[in-house]
Amino acid sequence: MAETKTTGARRGEATREAIEAAAVDLFAERGYHATSMREIASAAKVQPAAIYHWFDSKxxxxxxxxxxxxxxxxxxxxxxxxxxxxxxxxxxxxxxxxxxxxxxxxxxxxxxxxxxxxxxxxxxxxxxxxxxxxxxxxxxxxxxxxxxxxxxxxxxxxxxxxxxxxxxxxxxxxxxxxxxxxxxxxxxxxxxxxxxxxxxxxxxxxxxxxxxxx
Amino acid sequence: MAETKTTGARRGEATREAIEAAAVDLFAERGYHATSMREIASAAKVQPAAIYHWFDSKxxxxxxxxxxxxxxxxxxxxxxxxxxxxxxxxxxxxxxxxxxxxxxxxxxxxxxxxxxxxxxxxxxxxxxxxxxxxxxxxxxxxxxxxxxxxxxxxxxxxxxxxxxxxxxxxxxxxxxxxxxxxxxxxxxxxxxxxxxxxxxxxxxxxxxxxxxxx
DNA sequence: AAACTTCATGAACGACCGTTAGGTTATTGA
DNA sequence: TCAATAACCTAACGGTCGTTCATGAAGTTT
Incomplete structure (x- = not known):
C-alpha cells in the first residue's frame, strides 16, 4: 500500500528533513528574519502548524x-x-x-x-x-x-x-x-x-x- | 532663544543625522530585518512618522x-x-x-x-x-x-x-x-x-x- | 475492537510591522 | 503682520508575524 490517502502527506522523519532543507535554503537566500514560518512550510509542502510537531520554535x-x-x-x-x-x-x-x-x-x-x-x-x-x-x-x-x-x-x-x-x-x-x-x-x-x-x-x-x- | 518649547525637538538636519546614526547602530547590531522603524525612531528620539519626513522608506x-x-x-x-x-x-x-x-x-x-x-x-x-x-x-x-x-x-x-x-x-x-x-x-x-x-x-x-x- | 500515539490539518490569537493621513507648532520671508 | 513652509506630532491603517488550539486521520499496541 502507498502512504497517501485523502489528506496530505504523512511522511514522518522525511518531513523534518524537508523542513530543514527548506529552512537552510531560505535562510541562506533571504536571511533568518526575512524568512517566515509560512514560507518554510510552503517550501517543505506542509502547513505552518506541522513545523511545530518537529521543532519547538523558529x-x-x-x-x-x-x-x-x-x-x-x-x-x-x-x-x-x-x-x-x-x-x-x-x-x-x-x-x-x-x-x-x-x-x-x-x-x-x-x-x-x-x-x-x-x-x-x-x-x-x-x-x-x-x-x-x-x-x-x-x-x-x-x-x-x-x-x-x-x-x-x-x-x-x-x-x-x-x-x-x-x-x-x-x-x-x-x-x-x-x-x-x-x-x-x-x-x-x-x-x-x-x-x-x-x-x-x-x-x-x-x-x-x-x-x-x- | 533656545529651540525647544512645549513639544519635542525641532532640530532640522540634525534629526536626519540622528536617524542615520541610530539606524547604522541597530542594523549592525541586530540586522536590517530585525530592526523596526519604531526602534530607530526611539533611538533617534523622534516619533516613527518623523522618519518619513527625511526618508522615503526603511x-x-x-x-x-x-x-x-x-x-x-x-x-x-x-x-x-x-x-x-x-x-x-x-x-x-x-x-x-x-x-x-x-x-x-x-x-x-x-x-x-x-x-x-x-x-x-x-x-x-x-x-x-x-x-x-x-x-x-x-x-x-x-x-x-x-x-x-x-x-x-x-x-x-x-x-x-x-x-x-x-x-x-x-x-x-x-x-x-x-x-x-x-x-x-x-x-x-x-x-x-x-x-x-x-x-x-x-x-x-x-x-x-x-x-x-x- | 478499543485505546493510544504519531503526524498533520484549518482556523485563529494577539502582537507587531512599515507606512500614511491629518493636525499642530515654530520659523521664515514678504 | 501674516501667509507659507518645514518639522514633527498623534492616531490609525491593512497586513503579516510566530505560535497555539482543537480536531482528526492513519498506524500501532493491547
Whole structure:
C-alpha cells in the first residue's frame, strides 16, 4: 500500500528533513528574519502548524542547522589534522579541509556564520564559544609553526583571524558550476595561507590529492 | 532663544543625522530585518512618522548608508593608490587604507556588506556592481604585479577574493579598545597579503606611517 | 475492537510591522 | 503682520508575524 490517502502527506522523519532543507535554503537566500514560518512550510509542502510537531520554535530550526554544521566541520577538520605530523602539514590539511567543507556546504556555512546575531542570548553564547574554540585550534597550529621555525610572522592571532576569514569566505563566492574545481580552490588557499605565514615554499602540505602524507 | 518649547525637538538636519546614526547602530547590531522603524525612531528620539519626513522608506535609509560608505571607501583607497607607482606599492597602500577604513567605520562596513540581500532588485544590483568594480581594482593590481614579476601566484582572481575577505573581515573583530592599534593591524595585513602573493619580503610599500612614499 | 500515539490539518490569537493621513507648532520671508 | 513652509506630532491603517488550539486521520499496541 502507498502512504497517501485523502489528506496530505504523512511522511514522518522525511518531513523534518524537508523542513530543514527548506529552512537552510531560505535562510541562506533571504536571511533568518526575512524568512517566515509560512514560507518554510510552503517550501517543505506542509502547513505552518506541522513545523511545530518537529521543532519547538523558529529559532530551534536555526540552532539545529548551526549545531549540525559545526559538528560536521569540527569532525572533518580534526580528522584531517590528525593525519599530519608537522605544523605546516597540519595547517595545510586544516585549510584544505575547511575550504572544501565550506564549498560543499556553502549554504549551511553561510547561515551558521551570518545568523549568529539572530540567536537569543543563550544559544548565541554557545555558538560563539564553539566558534572561538575552533579558531583557537588554528591559532595554536600557527603558533606551533612559529615556534618550530616553519612560519615567520609577527602576530599569530591576527593571522588566524585573517586566514579563517578568507577561507570561510569561499562559501560566499564558490560556484560548483564555475571554472575552478573545489580542490583546486582549496590548493590555492593552502598556497596563499602558507605564503602569508612566510613558510618556505613547497615545504609540507602543498599537496594536490587528499589523504597524502607529503 | 533656545529651540525647544512645549513639544519635542525641532532640530532640522540634525534629526536626519540622528536617524542615520541610530539606524547604522541597530542594523549592525541586530540586522536590517530585525530592526523596526519604531526602534530607530526611539533611538533617534523622534516619533516613527518623523522618519518619513527625511526618508522615503526603511530601505532608503539602508541604501543611503551603503552608498555613503562606498563613496568614502572608494575615494580613500583610490587616493592612497594614486600616491604609489609600483604594483606592490599600490596594493600595499590599498590594503592598508582598506583595513584602516574598515576599522574606523566598522559598523557601516558591516551593514554595507551583510545587508545586500535585504535590498530589492534594483538597489541590490547597483550595490553589487559597485562592489564588483571595487574588487576588480584589486584584481588588476595583482595581475599587474604578476606581470611585472613582483608577485608569484597561480590565480589572481581567487587571490583578490581571499585578500578582500580577510581585510574586510577586520570590521568584524577589530576593537578600538583592544591591544592592537589600527595601523598595526593594517601593517600586519599588508605583510600577510604581500606574503601570500609571494612578493619578495620588504619589497615596496611595507611602510609604517601614512602618506609616505617609501 | 478499543485505546493510544504519531503526524498533520484549518482556523485563529494577539502582537507587531512599515507606512500614511491629518493636525499642530515654530520659523521664515514678504 | 501674516501667509507659507518645514518639522514633527498623534492616531490609525491593512497586513503579516510566530505560535497555539482543537480536531482528526492513519498506524500501532493491547
Amino acid at each position: 529559532e530551534k530550526i536555526l540552532t539545529r542547522l548551526q549545531d549540525d554544521f559545526m559538528d560536521r566541520l569540527e569532525a572533518a577538520v580534526e580528522e584531517a589534522v590528525a593525519a599530519e605530523a608537522t605544523p605546516p602539514g597540519q595547517l595545510a590539511a586544516a585549510v584544505r579541509e575547511h575550504v572544501v567543507f565550506h564549498g560543499l556546504h556553502a549554504r549551511e556555512a553561510f547561515v551558521t556564520d551570518s545568523e549568529i546575531r539572530a540567536l537569543s542570548t543563550r544559544p548565541r553564547n554557545r555558538l560563539i564559544a564553539r566558534r572561538d574554540a575552533y579558531q583557537t585550534m588554528f591559532r595554536q597550529m600557527i603558533e606551533a609553526g612559529v615556534k618550530s621555525g616553519d612560519f615567520t610572522i609577527s602576530n599569530p592571532a591576527v593571522a588566524s583571524y585573517a586566514i579563517l576569514l578568507e577561507c570561510t569566505g569561499v562559501a560566499l563566492w564558490y560556484d560548483p558550476k564555475g571554472a575552478l574545481a573545489l580542490d583546486e580552490i582549496a590548493a590555492i588557499h593552502v598556497e596563499l595561507v602558507l605564503g602569508s605565514l612566510g613558510a618556505a615554499p613547497k615545504v609540507a602540505g602543498r599537496t594536490g590529492a587528499r589523504k597524502e602524507r607529503r | 530601505e532608503k535609509i539602508l541604501t543611503r548608508l551603503q552608498d555613503d560608505f562606498m563613496d568614502r571607501l572608494e575615494a580613500a583607497v583610490e587616493e592612497a593608490v594614486a600616491a604609489e607607482a609600483t604594483p606592490p606599492g599600490q596594493l600595499a597602500a590599498a590594503v592598508r587604507e582598506h583595513v584602516v577604513f574598515h576599522g574606523l567605520h566598522a559598523r557601516e562596513a558591516f551593514v554595507t556588506d551583510s545587508e545586500i540581500r535585504a535590498l530589492s532588485t534594483r538597489p541590490r544590483n547597483r550595490l553589487i556592481a559597485r562592489r564588483d568594480a571595487y574588487q576588480t581594482m584589486f584584481r588588476q593590481m595583482i595581475e599587474a604585479g604578476v606581470k611585472s614579476g613582483d608577485f608569484t601566484i597561480s590565480n589572481p582572481a581567487v587571490a583578490s577574493y581571499a585578500i578582500l575577505l580577510e581585510c574586510t573581515g577586520v570590521a568584524l573583530w577589530y576593537d578600538p579598545k583592544g591591544a592592537l592599534a589600527l595601523d598595526e593591524i593594517a601593517a600586519i595585513h599588508v605583510e600577510l597579503v604581500l606574503g601570500s602573493l609571494g612578493a619578495a619580503p620588504k619589497v615596496a610599500g611595507r611602510t609604517g606611517a601614512r602618506k609616505e612614499r617609501r
